[in-house]
Amino acid sequence: MSAAPLAGRQARAGLVLALPSVVLILVFFFGPVLYGLWLSLTDFDLYAIGDPSAARFVGLGNYAQALAHPDFWNSFRVTLWYAIVGAPVSVLVSLGAALLVDAQLARWKPFFRAVYFAPVVTTLVAVAIVWRYLYQPQYGLVNAFLGRLGLPSVDWLGDPHWALPSILVLAVWKNFGYNLLIFVAGLQGVPRELHEAAELDGASGWQRFWHVTLPDLAPVSLFVSITTLINYFQLFAEPYVMTQGGPLKSTTSLVLLMYEQGFRWWRLGYAASLAFLLFALILAATAVQLWLQSRRERA
């Protein structure tokens, strides 16, 4: 048997084996994406649901309309808050909790891992009911605690200034457990010998963290920070169940705006254009993140 037919057979086998997933991705991913792109160039709306011929091609009209609309820029700002404050806080909380769980002194590690992971697997709607009680202005636990300290009570979800931070706290609490597990796995991959060598060289705990743990965690951190940033750019469920985007649209993220435009007012064309604007935003943010990372590595 010569080498060429073998390579050909292998290539064919590979193709056959890959085909199912390639087809699935084409049909269920690229198909809808292309359809969405087409939708975003039309004014597909309520009237077009009843009669598809009522949809018109409008070119980039939806994009121009979005970029000229104050609601878009309001949601843009809100989304940046979620992403730029929420994502780093979430990653830091995860890392901190992971270090605690992984600490040599810590006992009952599986128990703590389970406890921190519990919010991730709990349904958000159930969580939201409890958190709404916590935030309740008159008899909520948070305000009761503030009252003990002699501080005035706050209408957490009803005040346009406080609603966004309140949602962020909930989102961080709900989601940090997932990254915690990834960090714990990463920490367990840091070779013991490196720590021991550093200890012999007289490095302090802080120095060991900075020069041994952190560099070893770099790939994990990059993965975690990118996925978390993307998740916070796409924050939807938390404001949807807690505030419906209010008060005064102060918690309306871009995805929530898209949902409202698409499924409340049925401007599907316009909503699709918002989706692609969000895609561009996330792409840009991720590119910046990768660039920062590569610059740090070169330095």
Added chain:
Amino acid sequence: MRFASHLRVGVVVALASALLAGCGARTNGPVTLRMWAMGREGEVVGELVRDFEREHPGVRVHVQQVPWSAAHEKLLTSHVGGSLPDVGQLGNSWISEFGTLSALMPLDAMLSESGLGRDAYFGGIWDTNVLEGTTYGLPWYVDTRLLFYRRDLLQRAGYREMPTTWAEWRESLRAIRKLSGGKRYGVFLPTNEWMQPVVLGLQSGSPLLAEGGTRGAFREPEFRRAFTFYLSLFQEGLAPTLGIQEIANMYQEFERGTFAMVVTGPWNLGEFARRLPDSLQGAWATAPLPGPDGPGVSFAGGSSLVMFRHTAHPKEAWALMEFLSRPEQQVRFWRLTGDLPARREAWADSGLTADARTRAFGEQLLRTAPCPMVPEWEEIATRVWEQSDRAIRGVATADTVLADLDRIVDKLLEKRRWLAARRAAGVKGS
């Protein structure tokens, strides 16, 4: 596998026996109707439906409760997905939208057969169910807005009765304001609600939208007159420049006499009775809205019963709608929910007219006008208060605001103009 085949046999046996039983008992067989109802109505309608099932042994009704906050989305998604139920409750401001989508069954044939019609209902409310001459819904319960006022404060200002014209009304508000040394306001009209400016517009005869609902009519003299009056209440300090959430507790402020009147709806009959102290219970009353030159119209709201177009059981669905529209069922429904009955007969039959405060609603309901029946209305209404608010706060003049409003609304309705033009061209072409 084994379980599945057992299941299949079981299903076949069950179906066969059901069919046999159906054939033996009656010709139309056992039918399950699906019904969606919202909020409190969804909770209690099950009780009424049990009696319907007793009357119609071949029909079972499965009621699903839908929360109001998710109702609109769920209805539309189900329409697109083809999973709407047979019968449903629909806020009457949504009828035009679902009618446009061809999601609703026209009821005219069934109505003429049953003898049920506009005469049995409050006319203005009935009209919200009619779209271009076709009836799509039966009013189930009604909702409107009128004045809740402090009779004691009004009397002290020298009025024994609530005035019925705009001019007298404004005069009475001035008297209340003056008597309190400028401490009290006459009336609370939340600046972030569309209802008040829109109702005043309806009162002065404005159609709100012109040319078949394709353009705004806010610069026309009718709306301008109403808007000038509305604005003057704020400019003279007769109404506070506050949104609804800027007043922490409306009932408390009403009790304190911060304002002597407020325009609100029937649900507050119970709330006022419950929340105001005993000492004030004799002092508050309700009255129909004043109008430009005598009693004015108010908003025609409420919910209707509709049949969705793809139902497989229109006959049974209609029977259920008819059952729920019977005067005695309407009275029962009112007792369970506090929702005001849509059938006028139900008012005569019950204790509704005995209570003076409720009677004012009955009187107002004889004078109602529908808001424009276009799917875009909800968004237009939002723009109305947003723009009015600018004029109230003095950011822009009335002229600018009304011109802006027409411009914004014209833009929102661009699609309707295009559709109308296309329809006209299509008719000519064929």
